[in-house]
Amino acid sequence: MKNLKQALAFMLILSTFFACNEAKVAKTTFVMNGTLEGITDGKIMLSTFSEEGSTQDSALIKEGKFIFKGDFSSPRQAYLQIEGTRAFKMIYVENEVMTLNGNVEEFGKASITGSQAQDGLNIYDAEKMLIEEKYKDVIPEFYKPGITEERKAELEKEIEKQMVEMEALNEKFIKENPATFHSVVLVSQKLSGKSAVDAEKTLNALAPELQKNPLIVKLKAKFAKMKEVEKGFDEVMANASNVAYKVDSKFKGESLKDIIYLGAFLNNNICALQKDGTVQIIDPMGKLVSNFKPELKGAPASIAVDQANQIYVLSTLQKKVTKKVRGKSYDRMVPMGVECTILNEKGEQVNQYSLPSLKTATGARISDDILIIADYQNKRIAMFDAKTGNAGASIDEMRPCCGILDFSVNAKKEILVANLGAFRVQGFDFKGKNIVAFGQRGKSLDEFHGCCNPVSVNSLSNGAIVTVEKDPTRIKIYSKEGAKQIAGIEELVKGCSHIPMIVDAKDNLYLASGAKGVVKCVSIN
Incomplete structure (x- = not known):
């Protein structure tokens, strides 16, 4: 079932790309004649995906045979699932007469012929299965309880080898089969x-x-x-001189734990929001100046500080929803809006309003009386009047991942977004116009690694840009000389977790780790 859910999510994410809406006269309608061993009577479902959405069809299995009919004038992705089993198979459907022969126990290896699009997929799957068979025991062992760290490290190398072999297969298939529909699919993924x-x-x-x-x-x-x-480093960083940083060993931030977001005061004190809603004020040496806990109706989310040193605490309002899955009831909390609570430096509430158009507030900044909020759930950066909460412009179609979406505002009044699902930094004006972008997925220092990065972004007074990557942790300074990594920073988080960052007026960097405290980095130029 886990694999089925992953396949469903994968196809839904790519459904925008996989539907080919070419207007042409169909040679015939889609027909699939199926023969299955291991089952006499039952039901089989066919789900297809297009730009218009998904469609579902079903057919009865009678004496091990079934038939589907439809109209798919151009190839599209689909999956077959036998009801009551975990058996499913990804396929391509089009207006051809197709034949399926298989066994319920090994449904994923069922033979499907009669379609050019499917023929290409069959060639690819045959080679893919050889690679999967070679590494079939690696993942189960990696997640086996009690495994040693040494063995995990060995298995990680094996997983990396498998990924390299799969990438090589994709490249080879595209090169050798440039006219097949599956090459189109692979290219879109690539x-x-x-x-x-x-x-x-x-x-x-x-x-x-x-x-x-x-x-x-x-x-x-x-x-x-x-x-x-999209700009190259030379153009984006034309006036940003080279700068180097080191970890400030004098900063006592080890005890500053459970922090989920950071802000900065004009006097270079740091404002921190803990996961229980406590607000901390921390001086440049790591000393806790004061702390207070406002009354919040929702779950603490992020924090921002304005020019008057007012503190904006964003919390996510939630409600409990009960859902039934296969006869069992499950409760889960669903976001239903965001509330902004405004405090003075003493922790006294001076204003409060709700932002019902938001679902989450994974990032926040104040600039020129504009409250800017990153809404992971709605995949957008939204702007509001900081005094009233009235809605303003919006930057949509973000690519968040892992529950993370964060940004900052530079001296040019540009909103720099760590668009981690797109593996790049993007800059927008306050009207929502995209004015600059850089970065791509890769392993070099100039690129962003992992499943999705960067998770945080900020800028220095000279125009250089600071990015934060997780898993493993990399803090980099981008200037006209390229990217330079800050040495001496250990792994701050495990897996896909956010690393909040703030830059104070003296260009000092602060990074928060829920488990390891706050790290401060200072310039050594």
Whole structure:
């Protein structure tokens, strides 16, 4: 079931890309004739995905046979699932007469013929299975209870080898099968997190007959638009001189734990929000100046400080929802809005208002009486009047991941977003216009690694940009000389977790780790 959910999520995320809406006359309607061993009577479901959404169909299995009919004038992704079992199979459907032969116990290896799109997938799957068979015991052992750290490290190397082999297979398949629909699918996956320049090179390498494919046309238009704002390091950092940082060993931040977000006062004190809602004021040496706990109706989320040293505490309002799954009831908390509580430096409440248009508040900043909030759930950066809470402009279509979406505001009044699902930093003006972007997925120092990064971004007074990556932790300074990593910072979080960062007026960096406290970095130039 876990694999099925992953497959469903994967196809839903990519459904925008996988539907080819080319207007053409179908040669025939879609027909699939199926024969299954290991089952006499039952039901099988066919789910397909397109830009218009998903469709579901079902067919009865009679004496081990079933038939599906439909109309798919161009290839699209789908999956088959046998009711009452964990048996499922990803396929491509189109207007052809297709035949399935298989066994319920090994449904994922069922033979499907009669479709050019499926033929390409069959070639790919055969080679993919060889790789999966080679590494089939690695993941189960990695998650086995009691495994030693030494053995985990060995298995991580094996997982890395598998990923390298899969990437090599993808490259080989695209090169050898440039006209197949599966190559189109692989290319669309390959472009995730890539720069516009690299994406264009990949798209142009496809066979001429695929250049008019609706998916390829759409991707080309997308990256052409991205290219307009995507800037190289030389252009973005033209006036940002090289700067180096080190960890401040004198800062006593080890005890400052359970912090989920940071802000900065004009006097260079730091404002911290703990996960229980306590607000802490910390001096530049790591000493706790004061703390207070406001009354919040929701779960503490983020914090911001304005020019008058007022503290804006954002909390997520939630309600309990009960859902039934296979006859069992489960309770879960669902976000239903955000509340902003404004305090003075003494912790006294001076204002409060709700922001019902938001679902979450994973990041917050104040600039020119504008309260800016990152809403992970709605995938956007939203702006409000800081005094009244009235809604303003919005930056939509963010690519958050792992429950993380954060940003900062630089001296040019540009909103710098750590758009981690897109593996880049993007800059917007206060009207929501994208004006700059840089970064892509990769392992080099200039690139962003992992499943999704960066998780935080900020800027220095000279225009240099600071980014934070997790798993493993990397803090980098981007200047006109390129990227430079700050040495001496240990792993701050485990897995996909946020690392809040703030920069004070003296360009000191502060990083919060819930378990390890606060780290301060200072310039050594």
